Amino acid sequence: MNTIIKAGSDQNWKKNNMVIACNFNMNCNFKCSYCFNQNTRKNFNEQLSPKALHNLFSNLPLLKKDFYSFAIAGGEPSLYEYFPDMLKYINEFFSPENYTVFMATNGSLLHRLEDYLKEYPELNVHLAISMHLEQMDAETYLKKFSQFKFPNMCRIKLMLKPGTLAQANDIIEKAKSFGYADFIIQPIIINSNVHPDYTDEEKLFFAHNPYPSNTALFNEYLNNGQTVKKDFTKEEFVLNPELVNYSGLQCLAGHSSMRVFADGSIAPCHFHKRAPDFNLNMHSLLEYIYIYQPITCTSTYCGCHGFTAIPKWNPEYAEGPSYLKKEQISSR
Ligand code: SF4
Numbered sequence: 001m002n003t004i005i006k007a008g009s010d011q012n013w014k015k016n017n018m019v020i021a022c023n024f025n026m027n028c029n030f031k032c033s034y035c036f037n038q039n040t041r042k043n044f045n046e047q048l049s050p051k052a053l054h055n056l057f058s059n060l061p062l063l064k065k066d067f068y069s070f071a072i073a074g075g076e077p078s079l080y081e082y083f084p085d086m087l088k089y090i091n092e093f094f095s096p097e098n099y100t101v102f103m104a105t106n107g108s109l110l111h112r113l114e115d116y117l118k119e120y121p122e123l124n125v126h127l128a129i130s131m132h133l134e135q136m137d138a139e140t141y142l143k144k145f146s147q148f149k150f151p152n153m154c155r156i157k158l159m160l161k162p163g164t165l166a167q168a169n170d171i172i173e174k175a176k177s178f179g180y181a182d183f184i185i186q187p188i189i190i191n192s193n194v195h196p197d198y199t200d201e202e203k204l205f206f207a208h209n210p211y212p213s214n215t216a217l218f219n220e221y222l223n224n225g226q227t228v229k230k231d232f233t234k235e236e237f238v239l240n241p242e243l244v245n246y247s248g249l250q251c252l253a254g255h256s257s258m259r260v261f262a263d264g265s266i267a268p269c270h271f272h273k274r275a276p277d278f279n280l281n282m283h284s285l286l287e288y289i290y291i292y293q294p295i296t297c298t299s300t301y302c303g304c305h306g307f308t309a310i311p312k313w314n315p316e317y318a319e320g321p322s323y324l325k326k327e328q329i330s331s332r
């Protein structure tokens with residue numbers, strides 16, 4: 001039987017990187033029928049407070065990570081009241097070579113983002129614009145794209161509805177003429193299978209996807225005493241959840257990742273509970289227990305590529321990354 005002994009991404013095994021997934025606000029000006037944040041939104045009426053925001057950004061550099069990847073989502077992040085402060089803190093506490101910010105926006109308020117971002121042209125910020133065509137039509141999207149001044153910082157994402165490949169290609173061609181160059185067209189997945197109503201042409205399109213993700217992940221298995229390494233991409237694990245079942249393994253989620261909620265609470269990842277006695281409004285980030293130690297995964301699914309890329313290992317057969325050992329030795 002195959003036993004997973006190591007997993008993650010090569011990059012994260014070599015370097016002490018950190019992923020910070022942020023939901024500083026949950027409010028949104030769209031009401032998508034498929035929004036998976038609808039339930040979460042009911043639990044978070046408030047936005048992350050200025051105190052908690054400063055606590056987070058001023059203390060993260062003290063962890064001395066090699067690289068920080070911020071993934072900022074919402075709700076709609078441009079509606080976050082303290083968005084300008086967030087940019088100010090990124091500028092103040094981080095140097096451009098050791099962080100990147102990916103911000104997920106629905107694209108309806110690009111003018112507002114442009115106003116904020118033009119104050120900080122040197123920031124390493126990328127926008128992932130998800131097109132929600134049931135909420136805003138393609139023509140309005142294209143008009144906003146044509147007016148936005150920073151197309152080179154954007155990736156345009158579209159979840160393809162069956163039968164709409166021609167429309168998607170048309171959107172891409174027009175967006176390219178405005179200076180956009182980065183696109184992702186994703187299939188709708190139902191129970192680990194692509195939507196059954198895609199046309200043959202659309203199935204062929206996904207088979208030779210011209211806009212693939214460059215996520216490089218691996219699992220190392222023990223198979224009859226031999227180690228076997230399997231590389232895979234985000235697209236592959238979406239179709240085969242068994243690839244990302246790390247239940248019982250040691251994982252650096254918490255040490256190398258955190259999910260920050262609007263009320264100031266923190267969880268190590270999407271599938272691990274929030275720390276019960278910790279809140280950024282009351283405690284310094286440096287008191288957050290998980291940033292100092294590996295945790296044991298209790299989930300049978302780890303399906304979010306930023307977290308899947310974090311080092312995980314089976315302590316019976318493998319050790320954690322060498323930077324963890326060095327940290328533990330120097331803190332003795
Ligand atoms: S834009 Fe995103 S957050 Fe807003 S309703 Fe749609 S799916 Fe939900």
Ligand code: SF4
Nearest residue numbers: 251253269271297302
């Ligand atoms: S679900 Fe969380 S704890 Fe489990 S392997 Fe994934 S990132 Fe680690």
